[in-house]
Amino acid sequence: MLLKKMFRDMRAAKVQFVSIFILAFLGVFVFSGMRAQWEGMRENVDSYYQDTNLADLFVMGVSFGGEELAAVEALNNVSTAQLRLELDVIADLENEPTLRLLISDRNDVSQPMVVAGAAYDPNGKGIWLDRAFAEGNELEVGEVIELSYEGMTFEFVIEGLILHPEFVHNVKDAKQLVTDPSIFGYACLPSAALSIPGGIPYSHILVDVDDQVDPNEQKNLETLLSEGSKVFHVMTRETHPSIDVFESEIAQNREMGNLFPLVFFFVAALSMMTTMTRLVLAQRTLIGTLMGMGFSRRKIVAHYVSYGLWIGLAGGVLGLMTGPALISALLYSFQEVFYSLPEWSSYVSPISISSVAVVVFICAGAGYFACIREMRDLPAAVLRPKAPKVSKHTVVEKSKIWHRLSFSVKWSIRDILRSKARTMMAIAGVSGCTLMLVWGIGLYDSMIASQTWYFEDLQRYSSKVYVDSSATPEAIFEQPAKMQAVDERTVSVRDGEKRQMLPMRIFGEGNMEHFEDKNGKPLTLPEEGMLVSLKTAELLNIGVGDKVSFRLLGEEKDYESYVSSINRSPFDQGIVMSEDAFEAIGLEMNTSAYLLSDREIVREDAKGIVDIKDKEFIKDSYGQMLESLNMIIIVLFLAAVLLGVVVLYNLGSLSYAERIRELATLRVLGYPLPHIRKLLRVQTLLLTAIGSLAGVPLGIFFIRLITESISENIDFPSYIAPVSVILCVAGTFVVALTVDGLLSGKTKRIDMVGALKAVE
């Protein structure tokens, strides 16, 4: 019988119950969806790494051979090791993309995963090509690809198409953000396919350790092998560029997935609380009657708890059934652009499932508290209608402005202060709405700001000409004076006991690249000492004036300089020196590229050019990344609107129900409908103003959480344009006013006679 009553009650207060249902649904939908998405990524990538036996340590150096391999394999804890040469060659295709060859004589560690063609044969003669590269350049299994390296050309038959666990993030270096087959790809090549007199000078030893990587392992290897002086650096999985980028992608998704649903949970809990309180209050006398009739307290409490239980359960289960599938599909659809994994599937973990329990608990708990609060009184007292809450003159009214406020504002402020639960719910919902708008637009603004900063403020050139060691400026340019030489290399920097591989750039005379300090003030290249980027300085834990000791690739000698300034750049981390400063410590610049503002000055018959890249071209790939961000922004936008509508609609109908008597009184007094609507609107607007003002700083905080978790190699300051903040706040108001418009029809239906017939 009570069950029948419950359904009738729900129908009577349907707006509130529907909104709780939606919020419970959304909470679980978003939470379990986002969780299943990143946990799916976690599962997929872990099993991918497992299946392909991804290396645990990557020893990097020069001219490794059997001797070094034997030394590594002899180490404790090492199960297998494999030699590999990594070589960047140019493919003879339309855009002359770089192809990174992974040349090896075995297939034990970091195995390619073949997706088309023949199984990988470490003794084969053909080449196994990166699938994305093959597809992008319209190459098929069985065709021949022509490669060139330092003037030599080679031809290989494509035996198969592969994915490689070290190329989940398939880019040339940190500056390339998105996979682009016209710029870069990779391929596996058996050593047997090459015949090099004196054997292949391997650049890597891939190490597979038995259990976990012992922290001392890395050091052991370094000391052991550095005696032979060929080791340059030992990289762990944590510092591997592709692995690290994907890990931070997972971390970001986890961050989002934990924060985002919180907003929904919080608002759902508050909504349930207010709605249940309202419902129990309205049925106060009924509770008294039931108590008088001899229903046990427990039975009555159970009845009200079951409201929350059923709604929470229904919403939660529906959320769990739809969230993981839909949200993962949506987010994966654009992650696939950036990362290549053999499989993209969601994973529903026990934690996702338990979110249903959390929602049910919140909803049932709210019912429970609302109910026992009313039942504390004796049956006789409960039977009497509850005395209205006493309004008081509050502190606000003591101030001078109070008397200047219009009547409707005064009234709204008193009503807001009187119904605290409703007010809290409204403010939480509205600020959640603004928060998500600010979050989405702020992420976009931050990306745009970094884009302008990097491509307009820092990089002042329009093209970059990569040259080989034989090139001279005179042989390439008609007016050699108009360009700036740059030497880009990787050095090994001492970091306490360890070493870090870091990019270093040495600039000749010129002004093609600008530098800025932490506060955005321009920096000139120092004549001595070095500029160290903020992220690198944090990594090495050094500051201005500190000494920096580094080695060049393949050398044993240590060079030393000091930090003259800390600079900031979104994509260029590492060390920068001027040619003068470089020479001052006894080194010689070895130009690898020229920066120029006008491509026209390149000679027709130029010699020694490896590649020419226009800045616009790189900017485009950045733009591509921005476009995919639009998806996130749309999702956040929809979520914001949905949350705003649900909460404000619930607020509106609650406040309408609670104030029906007052509104009817005003109607009797002869207040015209528009006037009454205005009264209600003033309250909505006041709460919207408070909520959205609270939402802005929260949103900015959320942007920062995301930008800071992005990557080691990217320095991505959070930024939101003032006009965007205004737009977000305005957007929130639009939502509020729209909902207000939807609700305004209710005032027309105020039944004066009915509402005023008796005390509630």
Add this chain to the structure above:
Amino acid sequence: MNSLISFEKVSREYGSGDSKVFALRDISFDIRKGEFVVILGPSGAGKSTLLNILGGMDQASSGRVCFGDEIVSEYNDSQLTSYRAKRIGFVFQFYNLIPNLTAYENVSLTREINDTSLDPDMTLSDVGLEGRRDHFPAQMSGGEQQRVAIARALNKSPELLLCDEPTGALDSETGVHILSLLQRLSAEQGRTVIVVTHNSKLTQLAGRVIYLRDGQIEKDEINDHPIDAKEVRW
């Protein structure tokens, strides 16, 4: 004819078909300006229904309701609203004050919609509540709340004051106070006042008494010598 209000064959029915209920059935009467009328009848007789139609809160199902030269029963919603705003003062059994507005603010409500509104402070002192200006309803007794409600109704200087069981929720002494207040206002300011009650003792107060039963007028009496409210014994 100098009648202020006239009802011509007014009916109000609820529901339809078999479950049709007549709250008022073919009622006709006139009320002149300045009269103090008591409407008496048992519960369910249709008293509130009559008053609500008179006050523009409800519409008759058939018949004609006139106020002066105007036909109220043909008004649309916004005409009814301004009719209520300009001409009618309403007092309820349960006061219906706005709980989070002070006495003064409750009375001032009329100023937002009616330009002939009086000074709320004056009206409050007319009902003897000048000392309660900044109190909220919950801080006042029932009688005081009812006086605020009367002040609110009077503050727009209405041509017609309608009171639906104004003393119903009050003890007898306070009830007498309220009634003598109404009586005084009617006499001093020449206002037309209609009071609904089911307490037959009150008939002695009024210049005219209309008896209602089952939605019909049973008796319509003129009382030439109404006594002062203070002399009524309950």
